[in-house]
Amino acid sequence: MVSVPITRFSSLGALKETSPKTVATTRQRLSPEVRERQIVDGAIAFFAEVGLSGQTRELALRLSVTQPLIYRYFPTKQDLIDRVYEEVFVGRWRAEWSDLISNRERSLRERLIEFYRIYARDVLTYDWIRIYMFAGLAGEDINRRYISLLEDQLLVPIVREVRAAARAPKPSEVPVKGLEIEAAWHIHAAIFYYFVRKHIYHAKTEPDLDAFIEDAVDRTLDGALAVTARAFPET
């Protein structure tokens, strides 16, 4: 009931050294570009932590900004969420990763290990995996679109390489079965689930990430090769 005057201060350090005469307990006027960037970044971290039903007031509090200011930059909360989706999901996939998988100058094992090291570092972050899961549970089609991308750009190439490594016929000769795609998913699932346990369940995980990825690729690739070789006994 009693409106307590909240002492605000910049929690972001010096974003822009504008006449630091006083210790900025006063209002801070930033350029729209900088402020928008700050709101989007804050929203990503905030929604990743508490979910997309997090309140704009609490987000504003974390940004050390008043809640209506957010509405100057984003007309509705949904607009902000859409921007977060765009920011987090669009453009994280690198086209060159398909080439990395398909480059037969190195062993498939090495290629997969290198790919998943990069993918773990650049994609499977705390923010990404949580927002991805929140979006999935909310029924957004972003997940399905991303899965389509993965199948085209990652899983199908992996199946092709597994076939080649197992000296099995090319996909152009013998069509890819659904279970072979699922097998490629197994490799992916091993890595993905590790980060689900880490970032969503906050469970204990193997601390040596490089060793884990190497081991995960070894085991799941061995299995995929063995079953594929068994399915195509003749060369």
Place this chain on the structure above:
Amino acid sequence: MVSVPITRFSSLGALKETSPKTVATTRQRLSPEVRERQIVDGAIAFFAEVGLSGQTRELALRLSVTQPLIYRYFPTKQDLIDRVYEEVFVGRWRAEWSDLISNRERSLRERLIEFYRIYARDVLTYDWIRIYMFAGLAGEDINRRYISLLEDQLLVPIVREVRAAARAPKPSEVPVKGLEIEAAWHIHAAIFYYFVRKHIYHAKTEPDLDAFIEDAVDRTLDGALAVTARAFPET
């Protein structure tokens, strides 16, 4: 503003045939046990679908009941959520599943296939996997407790059996490494992730579940055996 009288009717068919003289557009008085059961079941389905931030009013609507009635059975919404957790998570794990894994009268492959067929049917349902993920994202410790249970009752036994099948030393002789537990997680992840794709992302998945499970066990177990055998070359 205008309070529209909502025409209610029993959407549950005949729960209890109490003098079906009229077609029950009137208020239905159930025994507390039956009503509570109905609310809990409805809450499980409702929260699984829309998340734990779903509104009690909408839940009541789905139950064809008024919102305050829920509060007669559960003092707060959190109490209802806790009850949902208890109902969904507690007691779904069967103690005999550990024995199933450890029973060497059959091949490990067969045991794992049978276990995961049962586990998929009894545990990895739409309701369970979604509420489990919602709870994880909300930071509930239920997930961590469940993971501890899984490690003790499932993963450690699997590692023991993999060691035996690969003619490697027993865990009592050579301690289990973190990566071996992770390898057991790979098997689990393959199955689990299939249902995440199905129930959370609503993505297309292999329609033949039995075939999928058999194949998944084949591939991931092959990999686990190969790496374990490689790690212990001598018998």
Place this chain on the structure above:
DNA sequence: ACTGTTATTTATCGTTTGATAAATGATACC
């Protein structure tokens, strides 16, 4: 058939929350 019990509903409260309008003040420009 009458009556007491209590399951259920109607009405409503107080807070939360997304969103808007008006007031304020920091900065750029002359």
Place this chain on the structure above:
DNA sequence: GGTATCATTTATCAAACGATAAATAACAGT
């Protein structure tokens, strides 16, 4: 240094939402 611009804040609204109190009616027991 004065002034216009507009980024930011203060004040507030309306709907949503959890929760409570009082009224109503279904059923059991006599």
